[in-house]
Amino acid sequence: MRPVWKWVLGIISALLIILLCVVWYYSRNWKPIVEIKLKEVVHNSTDGLYALHFDDMDLNIALGNVTLYNAELRPDSAVYQKMIATKDAPNNRYHIKLKKLKVRRFNLMDALTNKKLDIKSITFEDTQIHLMNEYHAFNDTVRTTPKKSLYESVKDLFTSVNVTDIIVDNVKFKYSKYADGKETGIDLDKATIKVHDVLLDETSHQDSSRLFYTKMVDVFIPGFEYDLPDGYYKAKFKSLRINTRDQNVLMTDVVYEPRMSKSSFYKQKKQNVTMAILKFDTLRAEHLDFRQLIDNKNTIASVVQLKNGTVDLFADKRYPKYPINKIGYSPHQKLLRMKSLLRLDTVLVDDVTVTYHEMSGKYFREGSISFNHVNGNILNVTNDSVYLKKNKYMRADLAAKVMNAGLLHAKLGFDMLSDNGTHTYSGTLGAMQAPAFNRILRPLLNVEIASGNIKKVAFNMQGTDHRNWGDFRFDYDDLKINLLNKKNEDGEQSSKKVVSFLVNELLINDSNPDKKGVYTVAKVNYRRVPEHTFFKTMWQSLLDGIKQCAGISKEREAKLMGVAETGKNIVEKGKDIVEGAKEVGKKAGNFIKGIFKKKEDDSDSTPQIDDKKKDTPKKDSDE
Template identity: 50%
Template sequence: MKTVWKWVIGIVVTLLIMLGGIVWYFSVHWKPLLDQKFKELVIASTDSLYTVDYDDLDINLALGNVTVSNLVLRSDSNVYRQLEEIKKAPDNRFQIEVSKLKFRNFSIKDMLMNKELYLKNVVLDTPIIHMINEYHSYNDTASTEVKKPLYDKIKNTLKRIQISGIALNGVNFKYSQLQKNIYQDFELKKVNIKIQDVLVDSTSILDASRFYHTKMVDIEVPGFTYKTSDGFYKIDFEKLKINTKKRNILLTKVAYQPLLNKAAFYKAKGKGGSYVVMKFDTVRFESFDFNDLIRNKKVYAAKAQLKNGRLDIYSDKHYKSTPLNKIGRSPHQALLHMKTHLAIDTVLVQNADISYSELSDKYNQVGKITFDNSYATITNMTNDAVNLAKNKWMRVDVITKVMNSGRLHVLFGFDMTSKAGFHTYKGTVGSMQAPAFNQILRPLLNVEITSGNIKKIAFDMEANDHRNWGKFNFDYDDLKVAILEKKEDGTHKRKGLVSLLVNELLVNGSNPNLSGEYIIGKVNWQRHPDHTFFKTLWQSLLDGIKQCVGLSKQREAKLMRSADRAQHTIEKANTVVGKTKSFVSKIFKKDKDKEDKEDQKEK
């Protein structure tokens, strides 16, 4: 019996030795074949633009494992320049370095004999990816040439590639943009990428559930900071997560903000403009079309969400800007003229605080207006011609608190196909106390509201690039204002008698007024070419307010010219009656003459 076991053991050992020898033999002698196939595959799949080199190719035939050491994938600069000459060069090219590239459960026999590559997983340890972007205008236009699918490029080498999973651990990614021979870089470090179920065969390109032949790509970027090319701003986020299976993108702690404080910012620029800080806790895209992004450079999503944010805009009026024609540059027109095709069904802005601050060059004080706890819904946000042919209107529904007090609800409608920039806006402001606006009136206009009860504001406006027109309703009572003057110590005091006369003779204390007349503002505001969309909107609404409170254009112009010198006129008079007559005659003489002439015409 012992002799039998000796024979059995001997046979098994002999077979193992023979198998080991065969494995060793094929590992050694198939290595050149595998090396050749690997390099052929890279060249075929990239149309000869890329080549691959490595230090060592270690094969364990028994386990089906292959390890490639110090692999480098690089673009061939000569081929790239040739593609540029025939206007077929891509905007992006890559160089990839991997210290260890590991293939597991790799069937060399299937690859060499059947032209089929099966892998359980692929691991890339600490790869370095350098992406170079070089803009070519011909890539902006739609090409009539049909691009070959990946399978058609590799089918002569492999008929099928199937990989269960790919892991890229600790990726260092560098992006370089080359414009007019000037490089601009940013880097992402310690990026983790997981890819599931890769399939490349004659049918995989038709599988709509796959993104670039994969069932899922999951990317996690731990943090990012990018300085803009002008050196004034930076963009950063805490974390970025992308999942192509769930079709979503998530960014946390997103910020766009200046690198300098306000004083240094304007000193460095040497001219006017806005100082902008924008932050959001969460930015999320849902049902994102990654295939359209890769194939057609289109950004399509069902929903975008911006949550818990702030937008602060500041302007120092001591610094002047060169006047620029803003006609045709409103936000909706800027969207329409974007090079990137964009279509987002719904954009939700949730709980954002918005403020505009201005440092007056005349009074050297900062005025501020705020819109607190803002919520907005934007629908049909698109510049895509196909989408706009179905629905030309982009709608914006905004609910906020003005000065953290009155509830403002505005509905915007933008005709995205209008060459004249036609749009509408209508809304209401709920009850609030008028002195809440002193935070912006006192520093910028040297005027304050001492009392006023706003019951309701309602407006219904239409507009285009050149004019805003419509109806403005303003219901209020107990409105009183004060004209201020600055003292030597920097504080302000009210011009008492001037303020009294303004309230008695210029401003309607209520609407309806004491005579029961209800005044409706009929706005017809001509846009100044160098005024922005939002400045024009505000001036149009302000015109409606002025009409309702009794400040006609003639009265307003006369008041602005006379208010500063009125006190001097009053002080020269000897009696109260003299003071009143002197001031009133200066302000209303021309208006009275005009009214008399109009009455004469009517008669």
């Protein structure tokens, strides 16, 4: 028996040696054939636009492994210019360099006999990708002949190509956009890309579960900062995760802010425009349609979430404001004017604080008003005419703490198909102390609320491009106002007692219901100033309701002006009293007109007392 086993072992050993020799022989002799074929496939499938180059190739037929060293996919600029002339050039070109390209576990015999190429994995090492974008108008027109698909480019060689996994680690990505002879770009370092289940066959391009022939593309970018082309702002984030299978996008530590300091921003702008700083811990999109986004630049998602963030808006009234007609440019009307389609079923606002800051042009101090911990949702955010025919209303339901004190709950509705900007807004403000508003009144108006208990505010309003109307209720008591003197050398500030007394006794009802038990419900009918923004008009309408509930009428304004002038004549003999009385007519009248009736050049959301500068028209403006 022993000789038999010796013969068996000898035969097996011989066969293995022969097999290894065959593999070695074919690996060596097929290597130039494979090299030529690879370059030929790349050239033919891209109509000569790209050429594949590499220093060396390691081919192991037995294991089904191929490794390319120092590989490069290089676009041919001469061919690209010819394609532009024939209107066949794509908008995007790629220049790819990599240290190693590893192809693992492919079946060469199956590829040769059945024309089916199955690959376990492809790995890119030390990759550099340069994407060059150059817009061509002819790509927006309808082509007389359809573009050749990727499958049509390789079908003469393979009937199907399947790759289980593609991994690109630590890729350096550069994006260059060429327009009007200028180049702008974005650079990313250390991005990671994973692609799963790539299938290229006769039907895969019609598979709705695949994006660009893949079941999943997962992209992770650890950090990014980009200077916007406007020269004023930059955007950055800590991390970005994109997953096409889950249809999710997740960004963390997202920031949109000026590239310079606030003072430099306004010195360069030379006008009172809104400066914005936006910061969010999390910005997330769910069920984002990547196919629509890539193919048609349409943004369609079921949910977008803004979580744990701040929105700071700044105005500086030391600089002139150049108003323009804002009729027809409310937020929902701007949404309809967007060139690209936007459809978001729900926008979730989760713990976001919105603060408006304004630098006074008279007192050179900054005041602010805040809406803390905003939570809620905005529904049906879209300019899709098909969807708007089914539901024409965009609605918002939001809650916040005003000055981090009183709870504000507001609901807004926008008729997206209305020709005149029809909208509604209603809400309630819970109990809070009125002096909380001194954070904005003292710096901007030199006025303070000495006392006041706000019990409840409720409003139910309707509006169009030209008018706002509705009911306004304001329940309060113990309301007292102090008009302030300028600060002395020690930084202390006292009140103007005479004028403050006149305002409190003759102008303002200190409670609603008043001392006689009469309860006032305001009937607002406010006509919009064309140069005012949507939100400023909303504020002015609510302010009209506050005035009515506080008992302020034009007759009371005139009465106070007369009493103030009489007081001035009586106290002329005393120098200090004279100076105080002079302020009565000016300050009290301006106070009435300012705090309860904003002037044309006031900020979009903050009342002013007496900024007498007249706006002059100019083409630039800011919402």
